Amino acid sequence: MNNIKDTADLSRRLFLSRGLKSTSALMLGAGVLSSRLATAQESVTAQASVTEQASVTEQASVTEQLSQAVTGEDYWQMVREQFSFPDSTVPMNAANLCPSFRSVADQVAFLTADIDQDCSFNNRSKFSGLLENSRALVAAQLNVSADEIALVRNTSEANNIISNGLDLSAADDVIIWDENHPTNHVAWQVRAARFGFKVVTVATPADLRDPQQLLDAFVAQFTDRTRVLAITHVSNVSGIRLPIAELVQAAKARGIYVHVDGAQTWGAMALDLAALGMDSFTASAHKWYMGPREVGLLYIKSDQHTRIWPGVVASGWGSGAETRQTGARKFESLGQRDDAALAALSVAARIHDSIGAARIEQRIVQLSQHLKSSVVGLGLPLVTPMDAALSFGVVVVQTPAGQGGPLSNRLYEEFGIAGAGTGGLRLCPGIYNTLAHVDRAVAGIKQLMA
Numbered sequence: 001m002n003n004i005k006d007t008a009d010l011s012r013r014l015f016l017s018r019g020l021k022s023t024s025a026l027m028l029g030a031g032v033l034s035s036r037l038a039t040a041q042e043s044v045t046a047q048a049s050v051t052e053q054a055s056v057t058e059q060a061s062v063t064e065q066l067s068q069a070v071t072g073e074d075y076w077q078m079v080r081e082q083f084s085f086p087d088s089t090v091p092m093n094a095a096n097l098c099p100s101f102r103s104v105a106d107q108v109a110f111l112t113a114d115i116d117q118d119c120s121f122n123n124r125s126k127f128s129g130l131l132e133n134s135r136a137l138v139a140a141q142l143n144v145s146a147d148e149i150a151l152v153r154n155t156s157e158a159n160n161i162i163s164n165g166l167d168l169s170a171a172d173d174v175i176i177w178d179e180n181h182p183t184n185h186v187a188w189q190v191r192a193a194r195f196g197f198k199v200v201t202v203a204t205p206a207d208l209r210d211p212q213q214l215l216d217a218f219v220a221q222f223t224d225r226t227r228v229l230a231i232t233h234v235s236n237v238s239g240i241r242l243p244i245a246e247l248v249q250a251a252k253a254r255g256i257y258v259h260v261d262g263a264q265t266w267g268a269m270a271l272d273l274a275a276l277g278m279d280s281f282t283a284s285a286h287k288w289y290m291g292p293r294e295v296g297l298l299y300i301k302s303d304q305h306t307r308i309w310p311g312v313v314a315s316g317w318g319s320g321a322e323t324r325q326t327g328a329r330k331f332e333s334l335g336q337r338d339d340a341a342l343a344a345l346s347v348a349a350r351i352h353d354s355i356g357a358a359r360i361e362q363r364i365v366q367l368s369q370h371l372k373s374s375v376v377g378l379g380l381p382l383v384t385p386m387d388a389a390l391s392f393g394v395v396v397v398q399t400p401a402g403q404g405g406p407l408s409n410r411l412y413e414e415f416g417i418a419g420a421g422t423g424g425l426r427l428c429p430g431i432y433n434t435l436a437h438v439d440r441a442v443a444g445i446k447q448l449m450a
């Protein structure tokens with residue numbers, strides 16, 4: 001807002017812009033509002049140091065508790081207690097959005113209040129160090145260099161940075177999977193219309209029993225024209241898991257650029273991106289990572305940084321075509337960001353380290369296999385393969401056409417389980433879900449499908 005002289009002026013403008021119409025609202029003058037704002041500000045100041053202390057202590061105790069080398073339901077109950085949702089509205093849709101760990105949400109709130117209290121450059125200068133801290137922790141977990149990680153806004157943006165940033169022409173083919181998310185599917189078709197390259201779409205084999213069938217279906221499409229293979233680690237519509245390591249190996253042997261959308265695996269699966277060897281990998285912190293919202297992961301292998309053009313060039317880039325940013329940081333030249341969220345990613349990273357990626361992965365497999373076998377036990381068909389080599393955390397129950405959405409709504413309204421109507425009835429239990437939550441979902445499905 002321009003030309004605001006003081007708090008009273010801001011109060012008056014807020015008052016007018018909100019268009020308050022009731023008599024009592026109209027009685028609130030700018031003076032009253034400004035004194036309320038001043039009181040609120042004092043109270044934020046007073047609470048800030050207490051909150052900071054509390055959040056540091058809480059984070060330390062959470063990570064210590066979760067580092068315990070125990071397993072079993074008592075351990076997972078302790079994990080469940082790190083989330084604020086009540087048992088009456090249980091999230092089971094990690095493929096779309098997860099709740100954040102409570103201490104992540106607290107950190108976002110604390111740092112947001114800190115910025116609102118003092119948004120000077122001086123106060124905000126600490127955020128570049130906090131961002132680097134988040135980047136370093138995430139990079140170490142993925143076994144890549146911090147210079148290969150850009151923290152962008154979400155998977156959608158990260159996928160589009162790749163499809164928009166590679167130089168492709170009419171002589172080139174891009175191979176995609178028909179189960180890719182629109183941001184890694186339609187986005188390629190839009191760029192193909194602009195740059196003239198061809199998009200080749202690979203379908204999932206109808207009688208899928210073995211990951212080799214998936215590998216063969218893609219490799220059969222490789223030609224001398226193939227420049228890019230753009231795939232998804234685990235599909236959000238069927239739950240099918242691609243044999244990523246083998247696909248990357250086969251494509252790299254032919255010099256093909258490999259992009260993997262990891263929205264359904266980052267934070268849920270132990271990932272070693274250096275060993276997997278793809279050229280780029282994308283994900284969102286607000287899904288299985290249970291981190292802050294609107295923070296996205298874009299990994300680009302160091303030898304590809306100069307090959308990919310940035311989508312957005314903003315302040316901090318530098319003055320010519322060569323950026324002054326190091327490595328993948330050039331892809332996060334996006335203007336003013338939500339500094340609090342980017343900084344709070346480090347809290348989620350520390351919690352992941354405490355629990356351990358292998359323990360998280362085992363739990364996700366346990367929950368999804370339990371869910372699938374219970375559904376099959378009811379005599380109901382699954383879209384998602386039962387075989388853990390062909391699936392992971394996304395479970396889709398087959399429903400009559402058009403019934404996925406209505407059934408999902410009833411499961412929420414009548415049983416307090418929040419799934420989705422994507423590809424059927426989709427349920428994706430995260431580590432905040434207990435086996436009792438999964439059993440409640442199954443009891444609901446039994447009743448609704450009867």
Ligand SMILES: Cc1ncc(COP(=O)(O)O)c(C=O)c1O
Pocket residue numbers: 095096154155156157180181183232234235236261263264284
């Ligand atoms: C495989 C996949 N890619 C990308 C996205 C987009 O994620 P976001 O909305 O966080 O950008 C999703 C969302 O469900 C997804 O499942």
